[in-house]
Amino acid sequence: MAKKPDIDEIRRAAQRARGALLAERNDAGVWTGRLSSSALSTATALSAFCVVSRERFDDMITSGVRWLAANQNVDGGWGDTPDSPSNLSTTMLAQAALTLAGVPSGAARSHERGEGYLRRMAGSSTRQRVASLRESYGKDRTFSAPILANCALAGIVGWEEVPPLPFELARLPRSWFSQLRLHVVSYALPALIAVGQLVHRRRPTANPVVELLRDGSVAPTLRRLTEIQPASGGFLEAVPLTSFVVMSLAGAGRTGHPVVRRGLDFLTTAVRGDGSWPIDTNLTTWVTTQAVEALSARPPIEGADLVKQWLLDQQHDRVHLYTGSPPGGWAWTDLPGGVPDADDTSGALIALAHLGGRPPAEAVAAAVAWLLDLQNADGGWPTFCRGWGKLPFDRSAPDLTAHALRAIGMCRGCVGPARESRAIRRGFHFLGKTQSPDGSWRPLWFGNQHTPDGANPVYGTARVLAAYRDFDKSTSAEARRGVAFLLGAENADGGWGGASDVPSTLEETALAVRALAAAADESHAAAACLDGCTFLARRFSEPTLAEGAPIGLYFASLWYAETLYRLIWSVAAFDAVLGSLSRTEQST
Numbered sequence: 001m002a003k004k005p006d007i008d009e010i011r012r013a014a015q016r017a018r019g020a021l022l023a024e025r026n027d028a029g030v031w032t033g034r035l036s037s038s039a040l041s042t043a044t045a046l047s048a049f050c051v052v053s054r055e056r057f058d059d060m061i062t063s064g065v066r067w068l069a070a071n072q073n074v075d076g077g078w079g080d081t082p083d084s085p086s087n088l089s090t091t092m093l094a095q096a097a098l099t100l101a102g103v104p105s106g107a108a109r110s111h112e113r114g115e116g117y118l119r120r121m122a123g124s125s126t127r128q129r130v131a132s133l134r135e136s137y138g139k140d141r142t143f144s145a146p147i148l149a150n151c152a153l154a155g156i157v158g159w160e161e162v163p164p165l166p167f168e169l170a171r172l173p174r175s176w177f178s179q180l181r182l183h184v185v186s187y188a189l190p191a192l193i194a195v196g197q198l199v200h201r202r203r204p205t206a207n208p209v210v211e212l213l214r215d216g217s218v219a220p221t222l223r224r225l226t227e228i229q230p231a232s233g234g235f236l237e238a239v240p241l242t243s244f245v246v247m248s249l250a251g252a253g254r255t256g257h258p259v260v261r262r263g264l265d266f267l268t269t270a271v272r273g274d275g276s277w278p279i280d281t282n283l284t285t286w287v288t289t290q291a292v293e294a295l296s297a298r299p300p301i302e303g304a305d306l307v308k309q310w311l312l313d314q315q316h317d318r319v320h321l322y323t324g325s326p327p328g329g330w331a332w333t334d335l336p337g338g339v340p341d342a343d344d345t346s347g348a349l350i351a352l353a354h355l356g357g358r359p360p361a362e363a364v365a366a367a368v369a370w371l372l373d374l375q376n377a378d379g380g381w382p383t384f385c386r387g388w389g390k391l392p393f394d395r396s397a398p399d400l401t402a403h404a405l406r407a408i409g410m411c412r413g414c415v416g417p418a419r420e421s422r423a424i425r426r427g428f429h430f431l432g433k434t435q436s437p438d439g440s441w442r443p444l445w446f447g448n449q450h451t452p453d454g455a456n457p458v459y460g461t462a463r464v465l466a467a468y469r470d471f472d473k474s475t476s477a478e479a480r481r482g483v484a485f486l487l488g489a490e491n492a493d494g495g496w497g498g499a500s501d502v503p504s505t506l507e508e509t510a511l512a513v514r515a516l517a518a519a520a521d522e523s524h525a526a527a528a529c530l531d532g533c534t535f536l537a538r539r540f541s542e543p544t545l546a547e548g549a550p551i552g553l554y555f556a557s558l559w560y561a562e563t564l565y566r567l568i569w570s571v572a573a574f575d576a577v578l579g580s581l582s583r584t585e586q587s588t
Contacts, residue, residue, distance in 0.1 A: 005530040006537070007581065013537035014574030021291060021567040022301070029303040030288040030310050033564040036550065037276035039078040040090040040558060042067055043097040044243035045267050045277045047150050050100035051247040052255055052264065060268070063275030065101050068094055069110040071276075076113035077121070080279075080559035081550045084449060088133055089147055091117055096154035130161045141165065142188045142555075146244040149195050152202070153251050159203040167196025168217035170224050189322065190235040193225045194248035194259075201252040222257070228322045229259055230336035233266030237281040237337035238555060242266055279554045285314050286332040287564045289347030294568045296354035297575035308355040311348055312363055316340050323384055328370030342374055342381045342400045343445065346407035353410045365414045371404050372415060372423050379426035380434070383444070397444035398434050399460050401427050402467035409470055424471075431464055432478055439481030440499075447553050448498020448508070456498040456551060458508045461485055462515035469518040483519045486512050487528055494531035498551065505549040509535050510569035517576035529577045536570050 026032050046064040049057040072078055077086025078094045091114055098111045122132040130148065137144040145165055151157040170193050200214050225245070229235065234242045246263040254260060270277055288311070295301050314334050317327050323339055330348040331338025349367050352359040374386050380396025381404040405427045412420055435441055440457035441464040448456040461482045468479040489496055489512070495504025496512040513532035519525040539545065548561040 005534050009541070010530075010533045010537045010574065011578065013533075013540035014571070014578060016540050017536075017567055017570045017574060018295070018298075021295070021564070021571050024291075024564060024567065028310060029306045030284060031291045031564060032282050032284050033287040033562050035278040035280060035282065036081040036083070036548070036561040037067075037071075037272060037274070038080055038239070038279045038558070038560065039068060039071055039082070039276075040080050040093055041239040041243070041277040041279050042275070043078070043090065043093040044150065044240045044247075045271070046097040047093070047100050047153065048243040048246040048250070048263070048267060050097070051153055051250045052260065054101065060271060060275075061101050062104065064271075064277075065098065065104055065107050065275075067275035068097065069107045072110050072113060076115075076117035078114070081561055083547065083561065084550050084559050086117060086121075088118070088122055088129075088136060089143070091121075092129065092133065092151055092156075093147060096151045096156055099154040099156055126157050126161070130157055142191065145199075146191050146195050146240075146248075149198055149248060149251075150244065153247060159199070162199050162203065164199045164203070164205065165192050165196035167193045167200070167221050168214050170221045171217055188241075189228065190225060190241060190245045191248075193221045194245040197221070198248040198252045222254075222259075225259055229262055232269075232281075232336050233262035233264075234270070234281065234335075234337045235263075236339060236555070237333055237335050239267065239270055239277045239279055240558070241555065279558055279560050281333060281335055281337070283332050283562060284334045285311070285330055285338070286344050286347060287562065287568065289330075289344070289351040290568045291564065292351040292354055293347070294572040294575075297572075297579055300356050304355045305357070308352060308357065308359065311352060311355075312359065315348070315363055315367065325384070326370060326373070328366035330367070339384060340370070341383050342371065342404055343383065345371055346400075346403040349407035349411055350403075361414065364411050368408055368411050368415045368420075371408060372419060375404070375423055375426065378433075379430035381427070395444075396430060398431055398441040399443035399445070399463040401430055402441075402464040405431075405467045406470050409467075428467075428471075428473075431467070435464075435478055435481065439483075439485035441482070445553050446551050447557070447559070448502060448551055449559060450497060450502045451499045454557070456508070458486065458489055458496050458498050458512055459551065462511040465515040465518065469515075474518050479519075483516060483525060486516055487524055490528055490531065493535060495535035496532065504535060505551070506536060506539055506545070506566040507549050507551055507569055510566070510573040513573035514569065514576050517573070517580055526580075529580075533574060533577050536573065540570070 024031055042064050046061055049061055071082045073086045075086050077091040079085050079087055080090055095114045098107055103111045118129060122129040134144055141163055145163050148157055148162040152159050152162050197218060205211050235245060242263050246260050249257050249260050270281060314330055316329055319326055325340045329340025329345040331340050332344045345367055374381055376382055376386055376396045378396050380401040382394055382396050405424055408420055441460040442455050442457055443460035446456045446459040447454045465479060465482050468474055473479055489500045491504045493504055495509040497503050497508055509532050513529050516525045516529050548563045548566050550559040550561040552560045552562055554560050
């Protein structure tokens with residue numbers, strides 16, 4: 001049973017959480033955070049170095065192999081993070097990396113145990129394993145093709161198992177892509193080019209016309225790949241994507257190509273002291289905007305003007321070479337590999353509104369216009385590109401839509417009342433259509449490893465209810481159903497997991513409490529908020545906080561944990577509930 005609420009204990013925990021969050025600011029006054037190390041990233045980076053030169057990168061390869069062996073799960077497989085259950089994709093990539101590295105003597109047992117996991121989960125034959133992998137990704141080749149290419153480079157699957165990718169289409173204008181029914185998502189252009197060229201080199205098509213077309217497309221698409229590679233060398237600042245590009249070009253005989261050299265520089269810089277790699281360099285812009293919003297219930301944070309200027313400096317002011325995105329948006333990171341997207345642009349606008357003063361009208365208007373232009377025909381918002389709706393990570397999503405609505409609502413009047421009102425009306429219509437029968441909404445970029453389908457309706461519902469709160473729609477039928485879902489998902493310990501009967505975490509408990517605080521005039525919601533705060537307070541009273549829960553999803557559904565999420569969302573939850581209690585005390 002949940003512990004009886006102790007308001008003084010909750011206040012002390014709130015102060016500790018706020019102090020811990022403020023202490024995480026870097027020298028620039030913003031937040032960087034720390035992404036969890038990733039077995040998948042480590043495996044792909046090792047494979048890239050091995051394909052280029054095992055001798056040249058021997059120290060780094062040895063260190064990475066040692067990390068993989070030390071972070072293998074008891075069942076013999078590997079998960080995306082050290083706290084993730086084993087999965088087929090990551091285990092196949094780890095086995096490929098160990099094979100390419102020559103399976104050093106210290107890793108022989110690890111390789112043997114990995115083989116045992118694959119036999120149990122996907123069969124003993126290569127064909128069975130390939131079929132299982134393809135089944136897990138369906139029609140989406142964004143990740144299945146690079147994984148199989150990596151395995152083929154290691155010699156553990158045949159090249160006939162690697163699906164060809166139409167890299168020649170990269171010669172076409174970006175605006176055509178959404179009409180071509182590609183089996184890769186909008187952000188996968190580097191993999192489309194590099195893996196496509198690798199397969200073309202290792203297993204050419206039998207069609208002479210297509211062969212001629214692809215031969216003539218190698219040089220132009222390599223130029224395209226060179227043009228879109230950021231100054232850091234990391235495509236999307238992502239280790240797996242950059243690794244796949246490097247190993248594919250090297251495997252096609254282009255070890256000395258500039259894209260490979262810059263990619264190797266990126267991977268060398270990104271490696272950690274323990275020999276591992278995270279999935280991305282950082283989420284600095286994203287966690288900064290989330291931290292600012294969480295801290296906004298109190299007086300302005302110290303150095304607010306510096307944070308505001310830093311955020312304004314991150315706004316993209318030119319057409320993005322990668323996605324063709326127009327100026328006005330924000331990416332998740334301050335590094336050159338970031339790509340403007342709906343969630344981060346919304347977060348930046350909301351943070352600027354909370355930082356006080358008047359941000360430049362032109363910057364805000366450009367960002368709102370950017371969001372309005374991104375809205376899909378169904379009324380929802382996608383991540384990167386309007387009109388891409390065939391594969392999951394390109395579709396409109398409730399969490400993105402709710403965030404965009406909140407941002408537009410906070411900046412109303414800067415673009416045009418009629419256009420903004422129409423977008424808001426269509427956005428809420430989309431939210432109404434996508435609410436599940438149980439009252440929940442499912443998010444796109446967050447999940448829970450313990451739910452049957454990996455979904456996280458607690459996160460999604462909490463995010464959507466924030467939009468209903470901001471637009472004074474908390475008494476609507478949709479919002480009431482959402483609140484009922486969250487109340488029904490509370491665990492006996494007073495916390496929340498990703499869904500009903502899923503182990504409670506700091507992250508999901510804080511999200512649920514913050515969302516329910518707006519409905520705290522209902523006695524059940526008020527009691528649940530106090531239960532949740534008690535759960536959080538108990539965790540914050542411990543000498544050290546546990547590592548963050550892997551609830552974030554990255555490209556191609558890779559799990560990650562971010563250390564700041566637990567602090568950011570807990571601060572927001574504590575302040576919402578304590579603020580509500582204070583207002584109640586004053587009114588009585």
